[in-house]
Amino acid sequence: MNKSILILKREYLTRVKKKSFIITTLLIPIFMAALTVLPTYLAMMDDKEERTIAVYDPTSLILDKLESNQFTKFHYIPKQEYQELSQNFKSDKYYALLYVPENILTTNRAEMISNKQVTFDVKNMVTSRIENIIETEKRKQVVNESGIPDLEKKLAATKTSITVDTIKLGEKGEAKKSSTEIAMAIGYLAGFLIYMFVFIYGTMVMRGVMEEKSNRIVEVIISSVKPFQLLFGKIVGIGLVGLTQIAIWMILGFGITSGVTAFMGHGSSEAVAQAQNIMSSQAAGQIAQAAPAQSNVTMEIIQMIGNLNLPLIIFSLFFYFVGGFILYASLQGAIGSAVDSDEDAQQMMLPVMMPLIFSIIILFAVAKNPEGPLAFWASIIPFTSPVIMMVRIPFGVPAWQLILSMVLLIGTIFGCIWMAGKIYRTGILMYGKKVNFKEIVKWLFYKN
């Protein structure tokens, strides 16, 4: 075992000290953060160009109701100027020309003329404002025609937005506020993380085995240690490299998230302030109401995450992480020992990795229906359970299913390690022979 630790140390240190490891470990979280922050940041920086839009409104419906904001101003023009401009829109004065036709109440259409394509933001802003005005106008007409007193107020009161609070009863009957969305997000994330980890680091084990075989160093090493010790040290060493990477990502992720939240929080209050400037006072009022509501939501999310069985989730994440990795890494190590070339490796890898790929394909279906038969079986069968059970756990899984899944996984791991050891022992010393699965099965029954 002492020798396995030596091997483990080498496998771990050579990989952790690699430049590529350090770079990917540090850059990926930064890259991910940049990917989420940058668009928001850019959107917030959006155009500060000052524009004046000429408005011709023969209906007088929107006259003086289009409020200008910091950057976009509306200028009402008479018919004559409109005619000139619409013939030949060459103006440094105006960005665009807005025409509100007389029949707008029936057609619901307006027109904007410009030289350049009108930007999305400007178009949106103009559209939503005209919409608001026309809507108000129409409502006013209906209210007036109906003659029912206080109809407008009554109508406003019918506006509803419903929130269904999902409450999960704990074992002791205590009610906990839960969220399907959060359970789904956490399950999805955990399942995907395990998939990535098992795939990347399992392949790394295979590459390592192939490297030793093609370097021809393997015979030197197994004259000092048992082949199984070598394989074992390699799998554990590489597994620890993976855990190290995840740990660093978690720490960096936490740091960056808090940084980003602070940044975004600052940004969003700015956005609210901006919105208040832009929008009609009524709309602004709504947003202003929404803002505190939003911070309530954040609080609620935090509370709901807290209400999930976090220790269980973290324990299972670790368990299925390690279990899934050892399961697939031992198989990949066996393949690495059996083949001589990359092409052969690719060919043999596919059938072995199939269950893992399958589990990522059904991931979403399981997250949508974590109690269905697909979810149940895939979370019990050891080759898919590391990913699929992790998706189910945040929704709550009966204890017997969890235990069954874990026991089956452990049992299968032992079986796979035993098999891998047998294949590995024969494979690493087998050169220049094109192997297939039939041949490999034969190796299982070789005496050492």
Next chain:
Amino acid sequence: MELFQANNIVKEYAENTALSSVSISVKEASIFGLLGPNGAGKTTLIRIINQITAPDSGELYFEGRPMKSDDIYRIGYLPEERGLYKKMKVGEQALYLAQLKGMSKRDALKNLKTWFEKFEIQAWWGKKVQELSKGMAQKVQFITTVIHEPKLLIFDEPFSGFDPINTNLIKNEILDLKKKGTTIIFSTHDMPSVEEICDHIALINQSRKILDGQIDEVREKFKTNTFEIEFRGETPDIQNDLGTYLKILELDEHSVRKQMKVQVLNGHSNNEFLKILMNRFEIVSFREIIPSMNDVFIHVVEENNREIKL
């Protein structure tokens, strides 16, 4: 005293037999040549000695007692198919391999320093193996094989990849190790080097041992009573004259000193034969030709293959 013994080793694979009842015994502080054509079973035997594979039946003895798993730390093995981690630094790697052989880091460092100085390769310590030439890497590999001062060393084609100068260097190191009491099993197809350094040989063909013995005894055993004679004088019709005693294989009469290679027919001693010659010519030199290991190898293996076919 025997350092290592293998008795009746049998190893069968699904399709073929690698070793059928092979026994060897290796004396302490000697060099034992393990010979045989490709695929004869040498590598399997070597792997069994190294405990890489286990025999189906047969016993292994190390220092007179049954071999234990710990004994691998007292064996150094340089396989024919060998290599190093290309991306690992030379020193780090040598240290790692020495530690795998059970050395403490301190002892390993100390020994490595001595060897690196001896081979004048201290400058390579921090280099990656992929930066070294094949010969350089082989030197490092040799060091990593002997670093833990094993009792038994197994070299499988140790000279492959070396230029003549380095071959000589390694050869001298091997002889030096023997002098210091290390027992060496040496497997090669290079027969001149076998003659040069081996004390004892065993020849394996098609999974069986077909020849075993002290190297000079083996060569003596296969001598064909052939002599090389240099002489002065006339040789009219020598074949008729001496036909009852000898068969002339080669005759060169064009120089002052004439030469011939003859095979003496059965029933005549060297001295008797020499007397007959002395009556006819002036003998300049007279030398019995002992077959080279190369000749013995080819002769014995071909003979054996013929027998197996029958």
